[in-house]
Amino acid sequence: MLNLLLIEDDLDLAATIVDYLELEAINCDHAANGVAGLALIQKHTYQAIILDINLPRLNGLDVCTAMRAAGIDTPVIMLTARDSLANKLEGFESGADDYLVKPFAMEELIARAQALAKRRSGQVERLQVADLRVDVREKKAFRQGRPLKLSPTAFRILEVLARHSPAPVSRELLMQLVWGDDPPDSNSLKVHLFNLRKQVDADGAPALIHTLSGVGFALRE
Amino acid sequence: MLNLLLIEDDLDLAATIVDYLELEAINCDHAANGVAGLALIQKHTYQAIILDINLPRLNGLDVCTAMRAAGIDTPVIMLTARDSLANKLEGFESGADDYLVKPFAMEELIARAQALAKRRSGQVERLQVADLRVDVREKKAFRQGRPLKLSPTAFRILEVLARHSPAPVSRELLMQLVWGDDPPDSNSLKVHLFNLRKQVDADGAPALIHTLSGVGFALRE
DNA sequence: TCCTGCCTTAACCTTCCATTAACCCCGACC
DNA sequence: GGTCGGGGTTAATGGAAGGTTAAGGCAGGA
Numbered sequence: 001m002l003n004l005l006l007i008e009d010d011l012d013l014a015a016t017i018v019d020y021l022e023l024e025a026i027n028c029d030h031a032a033n034g035v036a037g038l039a040l041i042q043k044h045t046y047q048a049i050i051l052d053i054n055l056p057r058l059n060g061l062d063v064c065t066a067m068r069a070a071g072i073d074t075p076v077i078m079l080t081a082r083d084s085l086a087n088k089l090e091g092f093e094s095g096a097d098d099y100l101v102k103p104f105a106m107e108e109l110i111a112r113a114q115a116l117a118k119r120r121s122g123q124v125e126r127l128q129v130a131d132l133r134v135d136v137r138e139k140k141a142f143r144q145g146r147p148l149k150l151s152p153t154a155f156r157i158l159e160v161l162a163r164h165s166p167a168p169v170s171r172e173l174l175m176q177l178v179w180g181d182d183p184p185d186s187n188s189l190k191v192h193l194f195n196l197r198k199q200v201d202a203d204g205a206p207a208l209i210h211t212l213s214g215v216g217f218a219l220r221e
Numbered sequence: 222m223l224n225l226l227l228i229e230d231d232l233d234l235a236a237t238i239v240d241y242l243e244l245e246a247i248n249c250d251h252a253a254n255g256v257a258g259l260a261l262i263q264k265h266t267y268q269a270i271i272l273d274i275n276l277p278r279l280n281g282l283d284v285c286t287a288m289r290a291a292g293i294d295t296p297v298i299m300l301t302a303r304d305s306l307a308n309k310l311e312g313f314e315s316g317a318d319d320y321l322v323k324p325f326a327m328e329e330l331i332a333r334a335q336a337l338a339k340r341r342s343g344q345v346e347r348l349q350v351a352d353l354r355v356d357v358r359e360k361k362a363f364r365q366g367r368p369l370k371l372s373p374t375a376f377r378i379l380e381v382l383a384r385h386s387p388a389p390v391s392r393e394l395l396m397q398l399v400w401g402d403d404p405p406d407s408n409s410l411k412v413h414l415f416n417l418r419k420q421v422d423a424d425g426a427p428a429l430i431h432t433l434s435g436v437g438f439a440l441r442e
Numbered sequence: 443t444c445c446t447g448c449c450t451t452a453a454c455c456t457t458c459c460a461t462t463a464a465c466c467c468c469g470a471c472c
Numbered sequence: 473g474g475t476c477g478g479g480g481t482t483a484a485t486g487g488a489a490g491g492t493t494a495a496g497g498c499a500g501g502a
Contacts, residue, residue, distance in 0.1 A: 045244050151448055163265045167358050171489095177264060186451050187490090194491065213458060213489065214373040215360055372459060407462050408479090415481065434478070 002026045002117055005044070007037035007063065008052045008079065017050070020106045026113075034058025041067050046074050047117035050109070051096070053080040064096055065145045068133060077112055079104075127162035130221045132200065132208055134162045141200075143208075148199040153178065153192050158200070158219075161209070166220035168212050193217065223247040225334060226265070228258035228284065229273045229300065238271070241327045247334075255279025262288050267295050269334050272317070274301040285317055298333055300325075348383035351442045353421065353429055355383045362421075364429075369420040374399065374413050379421070379440075382430070387441035389433050414438065 004021065008014040009032050021028045029044070031037035034055040041049065041063075049067075053060035064076050078096040100109060127134040134141045139155055141148045150158065160177045161169060175183045193209070201207040210218045225242065229235040230253050242249045250265070252258035255276040262270065262284075270288075274281040285297050299317040321330060348355040354363045357380060362369045371379065381398045382390060396404045414430070422428040431439045 153449070167266055168360055184450060188450055190490065191450080191492085194493090197491095211490070212360055212373075218359070220359075374460070405461060409461055411480070412461080412482090414479095418480095432479075 002047050002114065003045075004028045004048050004050060004113060004117075005031070005037065005040055005046045006050045007031045007034065007055065007060070008050070009033060009055050010052075017106070017109070021110070024110060026110070032056075034060065034063045038063050038066055041074070048075045048077065048113045050077050050079060050113065053078060068128065075117060077109070127159070127165075129162055129165045129219050130208060131205075132162075132219075134159060143200055144203075144205060146203075150196065150199055151192075154196045154199070157189075157192055157196055161217060161219035164219075166218060168210075168216040168218035170216035174217065223268050223335065224266075225249045225269050225271060226252065226258065226261055226267045227271045228252045228255065228276065228281065229271070230254060230276050231273075238327070238330070242331065245331055247331070253277075255281065255284045259284050259287055262293060262295070269296045269298065271298045271300060271330070271334065274299060298330070348380070348386075350383055350386045350440050351429060352426070353383075353440075355379060364421055365424075365426055367424070371417070371420060372413075375417045375420070378410075378413055378417055382438060382440035385440070387439060389431075389437040389439035391437035395438065 004026060006014060006017055006028055008017070008030070011032065014030050014032070018028050018030055029040055029046070031040050035057045037049075037051070037055075038058065051060045051063060055063070058066075060078060060080075064078070067074070067076075076096045077100055079100050079102060100112065127136065131144045132141065133143075136159055139152075141150060141155065141158060156178050157174065160174060169177075171189065175189060178189075197207075197209050200209055206221070208219055208221065210220065212218060225247060227235055227238055227249055229238070229251070232253065235251050235253070239249045239251055250261055250267070252261050256278045258270075258272070258276075259279065272281045272284060276284070279287075281299060281301075285299070288295070288297075297317045298321055300321050300323060321333065348357065352365045356362070360376060362371060362376065362379060377399050378395065381395060390398075392410065396410060399410075418428075418430050421430055427442065429440055429442065431441065433439060
């Protein structure tokens, strides 16, 4: 049986959703503000979380960012009355998996919750190292919720480092995995690493890309 | 956090396992056939691999044999519906570390995976001597919880000493293991040992690196 | 065609590290 | 007491590894 968490401050709407889910034999906890929701998330294990953006105390985007930072990758469906593109993007950047604009049909909510709760197999497409998230499928990466501007090669390097984290990757292996059998015969890797660092370790955030002289490079705290 | 690979062609079972592991905050990649699995094994670093015997394209035993031949000694748990002794033996011959007969309890799978990931089959990746910890995989060492700043050679020397601890290592063997066939023709070892001691035996902590005059060096309390 | 983004290259600078040789200490032995 | 050898300590050196910057080339889109 599905076990969901709804974080929503509109008590009427919340009651409606919880009741409806109950008819479908779906269990659903409820929190009315962001802080209470986050506490429940950390205490229990849910198959999916339905999260309103406009919340008292801690808004939905921050709740999502916080739980991802804590290493919890339960699927999140964002709920909002505003349907602006900006909000949609913000939602995805903070780590949401799906998005629903109010008003919505109950059936749609249920369908999406079930779909998200189910597809969670296959290969890991989301790597996380500290507050750095790498979405392999979408080819996007975020540090502290901020999107990084990465060239294809830089992204590939980051992906390799993330998959091996926290172990270091030798220069040779890194080149093999990024370029395959005909690597460039110059210091191209150094340049890419330099550019990658400018993105990942910018803004005074603690450096995540470390070089172990004579050993290789490691992505870790 | 554990990082596992599951190679299993039954997609329902795979999804179940991946989901379950996720609940335990264990990361798990998935491949549905032997060839894909082997590719992932060579590309990434896992703490353990859960491997079905009956697989399309390349069966589990062959996958295991191939990865061992490639020098990868990640622990392997074999999964099979058949519980005949013959299969069991075949599994161990091809280099598996553990064996699980379907159907099995999830708890058991997790327990075994965690156990194996800890004590790595071939090479031990985490050494401990008194309050000194050496993480070979991450190339990190800690004394009393404090990280040590070691050059590659110093780390290598420490690793050798730790692997032999508490037995002493002769000067000759130490040089052989660190430098191979062309050792430096000076007192380089002495200097490295000196620097190593400055890190390991600093801060008034009781000395762990001992000199046995005319015998060699030992790492012990 | 030009523009733009991206990769590669090369040059140059900085930091790190292994090696070396010199010197010191101390106990054993003559 | 002198000297010899094993071991410990120190600082200088050169070279390798890594970091930084700018310029050229190539491809795809406008």
